[in-house]
Structure formats: structure tokens, C-alpha cells
Amino acid sequence: MKVKTKFFAAIKDIIGTPEVELELPDGITAGDLFQRYCQQHTPLSRYANNTMISVNLEFVPPETRLHEGDEIAFIPPVSGGY
């Protein structure tokens, strides 16, 4: 299945790109995908405990299964406001 993954702020700096389209095996979860990125980009592990995951613009638990066409984002702790 094909999905789109978006990266922001500190995580975007680590991955080096704002957005990636990729082919994934069926049955993979949002948390699995984050783990894959942690293995490829070890500095990302620093965010393993405080990063939230969104699928199609809503926060989801890591065990959420991904589907064709999903838009996933890894959300490091937010700091909007002032």
C-alpha cells in the first residue's frame, strides 16, 4: 500500500525532508512506521517517548493500522502560542 508521511520541526530536520511517499507492507501500524524511521535515523530515538502520531489529521494510538492513501505525521511536542 502507498502512504504519505509528513515531518515537522525538529523531526523534519532529522529526516531531512518535509514529506515522503512510500510503499509499505499491509498490516503495518503507525508505531511500526515510526520505529522504522528511528532505525534509519538514530537521532530520532530522542523523540520516541514524546512524539504523537497523526493519521489523516487526527491523533491516533501507535497500534493503529495504516491503510492505502493514509497521510501520517509524526508530531514532536508542540510549542505554538507565544
Place this chain on the structure above:
Amino acid sequence: MIDIIDTDIALEPLVQDVRKNSNGAVVTFLGVVRGFSRGRNVLFLEYEAYREMAVRKMQQVADEVREKWTIDDIAMVHRVGHLEVGERSVAIAVGAPHRKAAFEACEYAIDRLKEIVPIWKKEVWEGGEAWIDDRP
């Protein structure tokens, strides 16, 4: 009115948005870039948003306010991009029949915005920069 914008925030349009004959109180909040943070002189800030989701989460904050205080009149605008010290980064206006609920709802809205809306701030100071990603 709920929006993410790239230019200076004018407060008056938010006030107009929540003014109506049944509202005797309009409370506004303005967030402004501080020139001093974590023991350093800040040169400027960069704000980044996951725009589609940020708007949706700001809408959620408005829905929570509606549920808790029966207040329908809330306007929220966040600016992103390059902001100089003293510039406005976020503005909120709440209109309600009486001031107590308006004050409470406005405080709740900025607190929740800082918790759940996917917007990030990078501080740039002399000799360095960092995404602010620790929850205070």
C-alpha cells in the same frame, strides 16, 4: 474565525467576529514574541504549522469551549513564518454575555492551543537556534 496566517495579526477583526448584541463581554488575548527566553537574547522566531491539522485542532478547542461554557463566539488566529521580537504570534477573542465565562474560556483556549495544536517554534539567538520542543 479560525485561521493560520503568514502576515501580521490584526486584533480588531477577531473582536468584530465575536461581537453581538447578546454579548456584554469580549475578552481578548494576544501572544507576542519575547526578546528574552531561557537566559538568552532572542533574535527572532520561526513558527511552523501542520496547517490542515492545526486548523482542525483549533476548531476542536472552539468546540470544547462551546461545550464547557455554552460560548459560540470565539475567534483564534495563529501566525507562522519569521517573527521579530514584539510581533504578534497568536490572538484569541471570546464573546459572552458576561465577563467571568469570557475570561475563563479565553484562558482555557490559549492553554489548550499550546497543548494540542500542531505548531512549533524555533528560537534563534546569537550563535545558535533550537526548536522548542520540551513541554514547560
